[in-house]
Amino acid sequence: MKSELSTKVRNLFRLLLYGIFLQLLSMTVSLAQGVTTQESDERAVQGKVTDDQGEALPGATVLVKESDIGTITDMEGRYVLNVPEEATTLIFSYIGYLQQEVAINGRSVIDLSLNPDVTSLEEVVVVGYGTQEKSAVTGSVASLSHERFEDRSFNNVLQSMSGQLPGVNITQAQGAPGSSPIVRIRGISSITAGTEPLYVVDGLPLEDFNLNMINPQDIESVEVLKDASSAAIYGSRGANGVILITTKTGKPGQTTVNLNYEYGIQDVVRKIDVMNAQQFIDYYVTAHNNAWIAAGGLASDPNSVRPKQYQIPEDFINNPEQFGEGTDWQDVAFRRAPSHNTQLSVSGGTDKTQFLFSGAYLDQDAVLDQNYYKRLAIRSNIRQELSDKVRMGLNLAFTSIYDRTDGTQGKSDVVSLAVQSDPIFPVYNENGNLGFKDPNSEWYRFAQFTDLQLWHVYSLTREIEKQNKSFNTLGTAFLEYDIIDGLTFRSSINGNLLNNRYDSYRNKGQKYGYSSYLDAQGNNSSAFMLNWLTENTLTYDKSFGEHTLNALVGYTAQHQKDEFSEVAAGNYPNDLVHTLNAGTVTGGSSTASEWSMLSYLARVNYDFQYKYFLTATLRRDGSSRFGQNTKWGYFPSVSAGWLMSEESFLKNNNLINFLKLRASYGVTGNNQIPNYGAISLLTTSNYVYGAELANGLEVSNIANPNIKWEKTTQVNLGIDLGMFRNRVSLSAELYHSTTNDLLLDVPVPDITGFSTQLTNIGKLRNKGVELNVSTKNVEKAFSWKTDFNFSLNRNKVLQLGPENAPIIVTDYVATVKTAVGQPISNFYGYIFDGVYNTQEEIDATPHDPSTTPGDPIVRDVNGDGQITEDDRTTLGNYQPNFTAGLINTFSYKGLDFSFMLQGTFGSEIINQMIRYNGIWNGGRNAFADVANYWRSPENPGDGIHFKPTIEPKGLQEKFSSYWIEDGTFVRIKNIRLSYTLPQSLLNNIPVKVARVYVNAENVHVFSDYRNFDPENTTYSSGLLIGADYTSYPVPRIITFGAQINF
């Protein structure tokens, strides 16, 4: 029994590794031998092989047991085989189906239906440069097959992965369609170099790849290489983890046509609560009066005695009621938006040829006014056997995206500006124009007050025309050649071609809706990127008795060139023609950059009795980015596994049916450093003599010929456990990684002429725990499954630049400090302990000399009795304490229902909108809760919001705990319901499967965060990640879909 199982598994392993072709090769041999044995006594047996649904299986193998005699089935699944008299048993096999032995018992007709081998299909995972049976994996590889993201209405497969995999943190910083989420695998392993994982699409490694370019429905599986031993085969690009995308291929058999249509509705359900017109007027008046009183005036003073900046519009004093509630600019900005997604795929093939053709068109309006996203994705994947030893394949995908996406750029973009705009102004003035700066409008009386603010949504969405077009072509072609048994040569050529074009035109004056009356302007830019890769590998795969060996050596070369150009024009005679020829060109530029890489790689997988596993890899990378003295680096790894449940003492154990222990060690690199970081560059810096322009060149950075990759060393321990016949399966991992040679823009004394120098120095550590538990709670006609995952990561900086000087980054006043002994990017500022109510309270505590009642209480952190810059301290950190996800799936007959919860716990966010909406800032609108500000000792407000003033003195404006909000949230991420029509209804029509479904994404967020979404962050990388100037809200999306397979 034991040897049978191991033989079976080993066979499957081989089959899947080699593909169908090797098997066919052996078949051909068998058939040839079959001819030679025709002389002996024999009889014909015939029949039909079908699958469990009754569909014919062409190309299935029928063998006479303990002989070389056999045949394969024809297109109808039929076979005829001449069987020797002494034969007793036939073996039926087909890839992906359980092999079956049938006793002949003298019959001449044997029909058979094969059952799919579900386990074998699920258990093969793609690893770098090959595949591996899941139970043989010794590193940490998370795998997600297409079933786990089907019906999800996302444009990017990463969004569907969010919350499903422990250790893989995927957050949606911007909710705009087409905005890629931020992916962090096992914490942040770099301070200034990139932290995005490497994407490998059908074998082509791509840095900064936008996965929106791949239609999620074309994806067969996504694998995430989390630990350094699995990622080490990608060498200097593996330190942030690797995400492998494998697209679907056709399967031999009948052609399947899959037609799918989805209709979706998107809504912004979580708005920011800001002041209405009445609250704003009260706030405005008080802020002016408080400052005027501080300057020696009286609140009752009329404008005639006040200097300009303290003056208040008469309308606010005499008749504030005329403004009513005013305009909620978020209501103007956002709308309910529909989407349509139509997909068609045709797949199938024969033993020699398999194909998949697919096309999908997505037409999506976005929730933000005038925004949209349209994507056409076409793919053709073909595999062909040229001879019994030579195979080739070609995957070709073309994607074109037309979109307009505003609102994702933070403080000066339309979403943030809508939140900052004052509610007192109408959507249209009496002239049909947009703003109060229209000199012919009665609203113009407010224009003399420089502290009233309106950036009208329509002035940015309707008075500016924008379109972005992207064209992406991705091609991978390979040739495989079996040199001798077990030894295969594979050569591939891969390419990615990306073309972007962006056009915009701003109407003259924008109907007075913007803060200033700007001239018409046209912009055009285009980007071109070509990335090519050639790969050559030799694989040797062989079993020797109880030893199985799989060895790989390879060589790759890759090159990428990016080109960018832009032109701007102004001085348009009118707004009729928007192309740049109608105006005068005011500026233009073009730039280009490139990188190249050469790599050698090797791997050995070995197992003994399918119980003891050992893998070792080595990669040598050379990169144009690295300095002259450090062009090449080595990235080794070793890992081992012990499948304990195969040992005799656990065999047939009733409790434990699967148990594996894993341990790994590996070294990976992070090459996401500037293309020319090692070289001292000159940049243009011109001067003028008289009227003559004089070209000048400036040294922009210091050369560093020793620049190299960041090096991450990681140890991973894992345990996989299956209990009660896999009713309960558990996987737990423990990792510890150290990143050395951090490439830091090390602050150097400014007297060198530079503030920073790119240097490999510094060290940080990530350690963490990941847990995944799946249970099959009920397994009857009604079934209920639960998947739970949990991840925890702790990050600590161990060493920085010279003297370990902390790295401090600021945006406006928001300060983020990275110091030794602390996690990356601590928020750093004063602690506000509420609001001073009386002068006595002020006198009793250390305070800034400018403090008056109504000002914030600043904590004397160091206890020296005075408030100084030394009282700044750690206020929080964006990195969560832990994250978790929970998915429950229920099915009953054709009905499937599932819901998913996802949570992030213990993180903090810098609410950068405090700058505009939390503190008086030039008359911008404020958060609604700011209306509870301190008015007087008798009317102290909520004790949090200090008195507003147009001239803040002291520390009100400084970065403090007033800016920090709790980032903890629990999200009902997804609810799905689908119904598959019973087969009995489809018997008389040519439809194999018919299904309808409803899918809801981002159903509800439980969070105290005041801005749109706790996952929002204006910065998607770097040290300021977690600072939010309001971002594009993440909408709730409900889609209705129907799927038919012919």
Next chain:
Amino acid sequence: MNTIKRIIAIGCLCILSFGCKESFLDLAPLSNSNASNFYKTQEDFDLAVNNAYSTLYTIYAPESAVSYCAEQMSDNATLYNVAGIQADRWAFKDYIVKPANTEVYRFWQNYYNALYSINIILEKIEGADLAEAYKQQVSAEMKFLRGLYYFNMVRMWGEVPLVTRPVTADESYDILRSPEADIYSLVLEDLQYAAEHLPLASEVSVPGKASKGAAQTLLGKVYLTLEDKTAAAQVLQEVVSSGQYALLPDYASLWIVSNKNTAESVFEIQYKGGAGNPFSPYWTAFAPTENFVLTLYGGGMNQVTDNLWNEYEADDPRKELSIFTGYTNKAGTFIPIKFPKKWVDSTAQTVNGRELSDNNFMVLRYADVLLMLSEATDDPAYLNQVRARAGLPAFGSADYPMAKFPTLALAIEHERRVELALEFHRWFDLKRTDRALPVLTAKGKPVTADKLLLPIPEIVLQQNSALLQNPGYD
């Protein structure tokens, strides 16, 4: 046998594909020059020198250190509502600048970044295989700029690290703050070299290059600051007797955009308006914030105090030529607010929400030379040339407001304030004459002796803990 052949064939294939040479990895930047091949030819040095001159754009920008110090830390100018971190920008006028002030750190970076551009030329030209005369000319120009910059720095920060050649990060930790005397001796050395080797103004190769007169004028100012009136008088007399300079007959013509590099100009920063050019930022920066009429937005820098407005004698034509008293908005309402007028460019092209103005900026001009000469010689004759141009009675004459300005020193102080108003001189003048504390205190500025120096930026002290803070900033 067949198998072996196949293996050989595949082996050859592999070798072919391995054929990429290591040079595949040597990629030169496509959109920037590589500095390693630079500083060789005269063309290289010309490009580098032009960049060194362009550092004047940051050092004398409207939001530069000298602007904040000279105008806002004196009694000339203030700030209202402005964009950016208001508290850090308001701190100068209120004398509450803290070491963590982001503007002060920016100033520090600007100066040392500019000094790098100068020092690397001075170092590389030494060994360059070029004509001696050219090398001397380049060195003299660079030393003029370096002298100017260190003179500004020592007056604003006091002791600063003295960097005279490109230094590596490792070396920089050993360079601590030098005594003021050492800085002044470098300034004198540099300017003396410049005065010796630079050509007369009429002989400079292109307008805008430093001249002998510029170096001598600056030397005169340094000597005055060091209280060496004899040396100052001598060098300033040479400027006068060189015959290179004259007061323009009309004060107004100094501020006409197209009047560049006039006879009165001694050292002038060159700008060129229009898209793609190094345009002049002063008009945009000095216009009232969000005026929407004069400029698209307006920067609101150096808004003029009533105190400066009132300093002018009643019939002084320079008052209305230097200061606006307000503007009329689009609805026809007059908005009263005083702001600088000297750098108006109402015909500037606008691109991307800002004006691309054409005005130059005079760092040194002949009126300054004459006023300094009166200060050095105690002879009011030079002062009176300046007053005569403005059509005002001479110091010592019956009509002179002696009651207000009873001594020559006070008369010079007054004249410098109104003649050179808003041109980044006032605070430095008051400091030079030890008048800053009494004058500014009387006007309500919370100033102390310590606060007449800026703090060393906090981040600079964090980077090198061996550096010490100025007193009064701990």
